[in-house]
Amino acid sequence: MMLPATIWQREAIEFAQRRRALVIKLAFPLLIAIPLVLSGAPVIYAAMGITMLITIIGSIGAGAVLTRDRQSGLTLRYRTLPVTPGRLLLERLGSNAAIDFLQVLPILLLIWLRHPGTVAWWPALVMGTAAVLLIGNLLGAVASTVSDSPGEVMLYVVIPLLPLLFIAGVFTPATGPIWLAVTRLMPFSYLHEAVLGALAGSPTILPWEALLGAFGFLVGAAGLTGRLGRRVLEAE
Numbered sequence: 001m002m003l004p005a006t007i008w009q010r011e012a013i014e015f016a017q018r019r020r021a022l023v024i025k026l027a028f029p030l031l032i033a034i035p036l037v038l039s040g041a042p043v044i045y046a047a048m049g050i051t052m053l054i055t056i057i058g059s060i061g062a063g064a065v066l067t068r069d070r071q072s073g074l075t076l077r078y079r080t081l082p083v084t085p086g087r088l089l090l091e092r093l094g095s096n097a098a099i100d101f102l103q104v105l106p107i108l109l110l111i112w113l114r115h116p117g118t119v120a121w122w123p124a125l126v127m128g129t130a131a132v133l134l135i136g137n138l139l140g141a142v143a144s145t146v147s148d149s150p151g152e153v154m155l156y157v158v159i160p161l162l163p164l165l166f167i168a169g170v171f172t173p174a175t176g177p178i179w180l181a182v183t184r185l186m187p188f189s190y191l192h193e194a195v196l197g198a199l200a201g202s203p204t205i206l207p208w209e210a211l212l213g214a215f216g217f218l219v220g221a222a223g224l225t226g227r228l229g230r231r232v233l234e235a236e
């Protein structure tokens with residue numbers, strides 16, 4: 001059996017070998033999304049639930065995994081690799097976000113099968129999902145530096161995450177020019193608008209605006225991940 005030479009290979013091998021966990025990872029989000037997409041629930045509630053689900057998958061999962069890595073000493077061994085902390089953290093969180101994307105891919109396919117006529121929103125939906133997953137992983141990584149257990153890190157992730165989702169207009173539609181402007185500063189708003197559009201709802205922005213906004217946050221998240229590498233990996 002070939003040993004992994006990179007973090008990407010290690011994460012991919014571990015993800016594929018744990019078949020029971022693989023089935024659960026793929027089935028759990030889909031089971032939650034099926035009634036949201038296929039039922040007669042208002043689109044605004046379905047979009048809210050799917051946006052929250054994607055956000056939580058990225059943030060809580062990364063926080064718990066990195067907390068376990070720190071407790072087991074794996075993070076300490078990462079420091080011996082001949083790469084900069086920023087690049088190392090970017091590779092670590094990038095691999096996590098890629099696995100998370102595979103986890104939510106059945107949800108995206110379900111939306112496409114249910115609403116094939118909303119193809120104009122698909123680039124924004126895919127880009128928004130990728131951006132939120134990477135940002136969620138970064139949030140979980142930062143939260144893992146101040147937690148002592150995988151259970152505790154979930155609390156540190158959820159506490160700031162819920163108000164951020166509210167500010168982004170996920171729970172309540174933004175009204176007024178000031179609130180609308182503030183929502184555009186939140187990455188979750190672009191994913192939420194893309195989900196609304198893909199579900200044949202009534203988003204407040206155009207598909208290309210959601211795509212550009214999500215792409216900007218994806219690039220920004222990658223750059224911020226590189227800058228926070230030393231803080232996250234060398235935290236005790």
